Amino acid sequence: MNAFEIRGLTVQYQPGITPLKNLDLDVPNGQFLCVLGPSGQGKSTLLRCLAGLLVPTEGVIRAQGKPVEGPDASRGMVFQQDAIPGWLRVRDNVALGSRSTDEQVAHFIRAVGLEGREKDWPRQLSGGMRKRVAIAAVFANDPDILLMDEPFSSLDHLTRTGLHETVLQLWEETGKTIVFVTHDVDEAITLADRIVIVGRGGVRADVPVTFPRPRGENLRMDVDANLLRAALLESLK
Numbered sequence: 001m002n003a004f005e006i007r008g009l010t011v012q013y014q015p016g017i018t019p020l021k022n023l024d025l026d027v028p029n030g031q032f033l034c035v036l037g038p039s040g041q042g043k044s045t046l047l048r049c050l051a052g053l054l055v056p057t058e059g060v061i062r063a064q065g066k067p068v069e070g071p072d073a074s075r076g077m078v079f080q081q082d083a084i085p086g087w088l089r090v091r092d093n094v095a096l097g098s099r100s101t102d103e104q105v106a107h108f109i110r111a112v113g114l115e116g117r118e119k120d121w122p123r124q125l126s127g128g129m130r131k132r133v134a135i136a137a138v139f140a141n142d143p144d145i146l147l148m149d150e151p152f153s154s155l156d157h158l159t160r161t162g163l164h165e166t167v168l169q170l171w172e173e174t175g176k177t178i179v180f181v182t183h184d185v186d187e188a189i190t191l192a193d194r195i196v197i198v199g200r201g202g203v204r205a206d207v208p209v210t211f212p213r214p215r216g217e218n219l220r221m222d223v224d225a226n227l228l229r230a231a232l233l234e235s236l237k
Helices: 043-051 090-095 101-111 127-140 156-176 185-191 219-222 225-234
Strands: 001-011 022-028 031-035 057-063 075-078 145-149 177-182 194-199 202-208
Touching: 001 043, 001 177, 022 043, 022 177, 022 194, 022 202, 031 043, 031 185, 043 075, 043 145, 043 177, 075 127, 090 101, 090 127, 090 202, 101 127, 101 156, 127 156, 156 185, 177 185, 185 219, 185 225, 194 225, 202 225, 219 225
Parallel strands: 031 177, 031 194, 075 145, 145 177
Antiparallel strands: 001 022, 001 057, 194 202
């Protein structure tokens, strides 16, 4: 069974504005899929449909074999903007709505590097730390699928690199399916098992990424990685 089966997905906001049209896509369980594309080409629209936050105009989406008819605890989401309640301390944010035990909540707080900051308020944290809280919270809720909408786009390079490592460690530990939207080619190559480029309403490219993990700055000197980067950039034009 696939994590997602998408058939004929069409979203039309108004006549002439159709970011997705007859899109077909399968996402296997446990895969780290990056959805790449320019702004305004349907990446976030696709993710909102997968989350059940947006009802498509046409088409069918199945998650774990069941039709997506609205938000569900089996699909967790990390948004581009901070979405953690400012009136809850770190630990309470991570535990909010959690299906994990106290010990598991503590584990995820440690895993994202916030041990010792459990009693801090969000206003006491940097942007990167708040994003770590959001990541810990979504893993603590134990969904089958994680949906991430350009979660690190506002962060500096070093902070993003650290968060890439954190997400990959938790993904390898838990075996979750992750669908990660980004406009950054290097981020996609670093993270993904597979990259799908969305544009002109459908899937414009579908590319496996087979470089051994962990991946880092060494990929910038890798001939095959540079060829893939060039091909992806060409597809984005």
